[in-house]
Amino acid sequence: MVAGVCAGVSAHLGVPLQSLRVLTALSGLFLFGLPVYVFLWLTMPETDKPPLISPFDKTQQRVPKRRLLLIGLPVLLVGGLAVSGGIRSAGHLSLTLPLLVIAAGLVLVWSRLDRSERRQWLSAEDRRETRIRTVIGVAVAAFGLILLLSQGGGLTRLRDVAIAVLVVLVGAAILGAPFIARLFDSLRQEQAERIRATEKADIAAHLHDSVLQTLALIQRRADDPQAVQLLARAQERELRGWLYAQDESADSTLASAVTEAAHDVETLHGTPIDLVVTGDRPLDESGHALVRALREALANAVRHGAPPVSVYLEAGPREVEAFVRDHGTGFDLDDVPDDRLGVRESIIGRMARHGGEAEVRRRDDGTEVRLRMTGAAESPSNHEESNG
Amino acid sequence: MTARVVLVDDHRMFRSGVKAELDDSVTVVGEAPDVDAAITVIRQAKPDVVLLDVHLPGGNGNGGSDVITGCAGLETESGAPVRFLALSVSDAAEDVIAVIRSGARGYVTKTISPDDLVSAIHRVGEGDAVFSPRLAGFVLDAFGATAGEIAEVDEELDRLSAREREVMRLIARGYQYKEVAKELFISVKTVETHVSSVLRKLQLSSRHELTSWAMQRRLL
Secondary structure (H helix, E strand, O other): OOOOHHHHHHHHHOOOHHHHHHHHHHHHHOOOHHHHHHHHHHHOOOOOOOOOOOOOOOOOOOOOHHHHHHHHHHHHHHHHHHHHHHHHOOOOHHHHHHHHHHHHHHHHHHHHOOHHHHHHHHOOOOOHHHHHHHHHHHHHHHHHHHHHHOOOOOOOHHHHHHHHHHHHHHHHHHHHHHHHHHHHHHHHHHHHHHHHHHHHHHHHHHHHHHHHHHHHHHHHOOOOHHHHHHHHHHHHHHHHHHHHOOOOOOOOEHHHHHHHHHHHHHHHHOOOEEEEEEEOOEOOHHHHHHHHHHHHHHHHHHHHOOOOEEEEEEEOOOEEEEEEEOOOOOOOHHHOOOOOOHHHHHHHHHHHHOOEEEEEEEEOOEEEEEEEEEOOOOOOOOOOOOOO | OOEEEEEEOOOHHHHHHHHHHOOOOEEEEEEEOOHHHHHHHHHHHOOOEEEEEOOOOOOOOOOHHHHHHHOOOOEOOOOOEOEEEEEEOOOOHHHHHHHHHHOOOEEEEOOOOHHHHHHHHHHHHOOOOEEOHHHHHHHHHHOOOOOOOOOOOOOOOOOOOHHHHHHHHHHHOOOOHHHHHHHHOOOHHHHHHHHHHHHHHHHHOOOHHHHHHHHHOOOO
């Protein structure tokens, strides 16, 4: 009624407002209700402002009401008994009252933390700030206690008790509010730090596994230029892939399949292959055939032709073209014996079976194999083109 | 004709390696390891061609592009502009586009053979453009030529003409200029004209793919 405390408590605990008000008024008559009311007034979040911690709303409330009552009721009961007893035998009141208030404060603060914060609180290993704040809070509480204990009694007693309770409340506030704010900050900071640390560890691990190992290998095989070149080339390719890799998934497109095939042949035969890829499309059935034919053509180029060997793949929406070129002496298809299946079956035949075509051109300085596959990609993700 | 060349690269080992590879037709008249030193050396030496690494320390953090911007309008003794040939290990499209849009006349990767490098230097020194297969592939992609976009008139900046596309495709397939000429039944000079025109489009086009890469690097 005065500060909306009753309404807040009833909203929080689900207790009917009217009975709570009567209870509060009654307990106010017996003194002990008053400090509790003041305490709640000071610590309770105002409803028209966003609460201090965002999870503190009815929908996200993490504390089951039952548990709160289970803890709260005994505390209140014991406290109430002690206080009513203390009024009669004036000696004990000075001890029980501040204890009651501190206990109530802790319960409240606890109930307002969400789960992750609670875990943080419990596992607050060597958090110095936490300890410092606890010490300050406890010191202030102890100061209030001493103030209470040193009371002589008499008419001034009530006012003095109120002052002492206020001091205790200040302690509780120091304990509670900044700690909650702090928790959020440290949580966010920790997250960022963890991400940074993971990233750094990843990079270090990658460089160690790849570059450092290769460098060691190169040093050991320094007398074998062919091996050194191959190692350097493979490492360069690997590092490049790692550095400039696109986000897109790398294994289901024609471009990545062709790249992989070229790298395989290169590693297998030790001849550098210049690869240029434009455009891309999903890898479908005919795409697989094209990649296999291309691999065969490449293997022929590095085996029978002469470097430089270049591959150009152009994957358009309506057709795919691939060129494999070497600088060897070249050959005539008619001169190839019938029992050699490489070119005729693996390249020309395979392309024809999948609705494409292959052509071997003999040039002045080498051979060029041209693979062509028409038709839009079969995948539905490849949107149709009506023009072009 | 002997081409006077300045080498700009932050790796000393690479500079000495290139110097050892170049033949008598190329004279190295200066070297520099970073952007600021490069601008000083180039302004002083006024070379025909600057061999420029894309990634360099110093300047505004844009590497080779900063050197080109810092040397804008510079001319050699004979009155020809100082020309730049970018040389890099990077395959990243944004690196290529950045340095070409700043004004480099060509882009080759560091794995280029010594003979090809020498001929590229001469070509750039004579004012022609030098496209590696990789750069040609990138151009085809960036101008949408792979997807079948072709300019209706040659002057259109945002698309390649049919002939330019053919030339780019052959270069991407690993053809030399004279092989391209033979294949298309045109003269080498005509091939060079097409390549220069593609270079011009690359530098002037406001095509989305080109500008967005440049924007990422804060070049515009």
